[in-house]
Amino acid sequence: MTTYNLALIGFGGVNRALAELIRDEPGRFASLGFELRVVAITDLAFGSLVQGDGIDLASVLAMPRGSSFEGLPGGSPDPRNEDVIRNSPADVVVEATFTSPIDGEPAVSHVKWAIESGKHVVTTNKGPVALRGQELSTLAAENGVRFEYEGAVMSGTPVIRLAQKMLGGLELNAVQGILNGTSNYVLGRMEAGLGLDEAISEAQDLGFAEADPTADIGGSDVRLKVAILANELLDANIRPSDVETTGIQDITSDDVAQALAGGLRWKLIGEVRREDDGSIAATVQPVALPAGHPLAGISGATNAVSFTTDLLGAVTVSGPGAGRVETAYALISDIIAVDEFVQGAVRA
Numbered sequence: 483m484t485t486y487n488l489a490l491i492g493f494g495g496v497n498r499a500l501a502e503l504i505r506d507e508p509g510r511f512a513s514l515g516f517e518l519r520v521v522a523i524t525d526l527a528f529g530s531l532v533q534g535d536g537i538d539l540a541s542v543l544a545m546p547r548g549s550s551f552e553g554l555p556g557g558s559p560d561p562r563n564e565d566v567i568r569n570s571p572a573d574v575v576v577e578a579t580f581t582s583p584i585d586g587e588p589a590v591s592h593v594k595w596a597i598e599s600g601k602h603v604v605t606t607n608k609g610p611v612a613l614r615g616q617e618l619s620t621l622a623a624e625n626g627v628r629f630e631y632e633g634a635v636m637s638g639t640p641v642i643r644l645a646q647k648m649l650g651g652l653e654l655n656a657v658q659g660i661l662n663g664t665s666n667y668v669l670g671r672m673e674a675g676l677g678l679d680e681a682i683s684e685a686q687d688l689g690f691a692e693a694d695p696t697a698d699i700g701g702s703d704v705r706l707k708v709a710i711l712a713n714e715l716l717d718a719n720i721r722p723s724d725v726e727t728t729g730i731q732d733i734t735s736d737d738v739a740q741a742l743a744g745g746l747r748w749k750l751i752g753e754v755r756r757e758d759d760g761s762i763a764a765t766v767q768p769v770a771l772p773a774g775h776p777l778a779g780i781s782g783a784t785n786a787v788s789f790t791t792d793l794l795g796a797v798t799v800s801g802p803g804a805g806r807v808e809t810a811y812a813l814i815s816d817i818i819a820v821d822e823f824v825q826g827a828v829r830a
């Protein structure tokens with residue numbers, strides 16, 4: 483049985499959910515052929531903690547926000563991210579800090595430090611993938627480690643790896659979908675009569691929203707996801723700023739009610755398409771869909787993405803697009819991909 487030592491960078495909703503899974507169900511990983519042990523945690527709120535023999539997850543999960551790792555063996559009041567990533571005895575760095583849609587930092591640096599120190603890195607953070615994905619993947623390959631990021635699009639629902647592995651040999655010319663759980667949840671709650679702010683507050687409590695929820699409502703979260711899908715699946719080589727973006731911030735309760743009365747549902751749609759001349763068109767915009775449209779029935783934090791292919795036509799995947807546990811599963815699927823790589827290297 484292989485043991486993977488993890489360093490959790492960011493100890494918010496997603497990484498806490500991962501820690502809870504490891505605490506509560508260690509047998510789940512044994513059945514996959516490996517076990518997981520957390521040897522380091524850093525967070526702006528708690529500081530950092532490094533314990534090579536494994537951190538007692540029950541006790542750190544019981545610590546209220548506002549307390550500090552200072553005073554614990556291997557603890558410090560500061561996050562000390564670079565030192566922890568480079569020097570802790572982790573095999574896999576699990577990056578789940580805030581997404582920056584501007585430059586991807588500090589997550590880009592976290593990923594680089596991990597790769598440079600010979601550690602695999604898995605992340606749910608869209609910033610480094612959308613803004614520096616190609617460069618970081620190349621750096622990982624040069625250093626013989628994996629950089630995996632399935633959770634960057636549609637949380638734990640398989641999208642990136644599924645399309646790359648299972649749609650091989652098909653010509654993929656467009657990807658269209660509902661790619662933000664918060665905005666889809668909010669639109670649904672507005673249909674039920676809630677105001678925008680009240681609906682956003684519910685999405686925050688449920689762990690769907692970004693630290694700054696204007697990213698969800700204003701469309702910049704979907705813009706990052708569209709750029710990731712364009713580059714990963716259509717070889718588009720675009721930047722998020724190339725995605726023409728309008729959010730749902732100007733959709734009012736009246737708009738939602740009027741649409742419903744006319745048999746329509748507002749949805750925030752992200753799309754990338756290869757035009758006949760080979761150019762790439764990428765957009766994020768609210769669209770009032772007729773009830774019969776395949777995406778009109780996608781409700782709550784559920785997302786859906788449709789791949790337009792030459793031999794199969796449209797192939798659509800739907801599932802959770804946000805949520806703490808759902809996104810923690812994406813990290814597990816990434817660690818499974820790391821394990822396949824490690825086992826493949828052992829056999830070779």
Ligand SMILES: NC(=O)C1=CN([C@@H]2O[C@H](COP(=O)(O)OP(=O)(O)OC[C@H]3O[C@@H](n4cnc5c(N)ncnc54)[C@H](O)[C@@H]3O)[C@@H](O)[C@H]2O)C=CC1
Nearest residue numbers: 492493494495496525526578579580581606607804805809
């Ligand atoms: N919650 C969700 O449904 C999903 C989240 N994501 C992404 O996963 C990441 C984590 O999400 P959540 O856990 O929900 O966010 P969160 O806001 O609950 O937690 C982020 C944690 O990172 C810590 N942090 C921020 N900057 C840091 C730094 N420089 N050093 C150390 N710690 C730092 C914060 O103190 C916070 O505890 C985000 O990038 C988010 O965009 C992706 C898919 C779904």
Ligand SMILES: N[C@@H](CC=O)C(=O)O
Nearest residue numbers: 662663664691692804
């Ligand atoms: N805030 C995002 C989380 C996942 O990326 C969303 O609501 O979809």
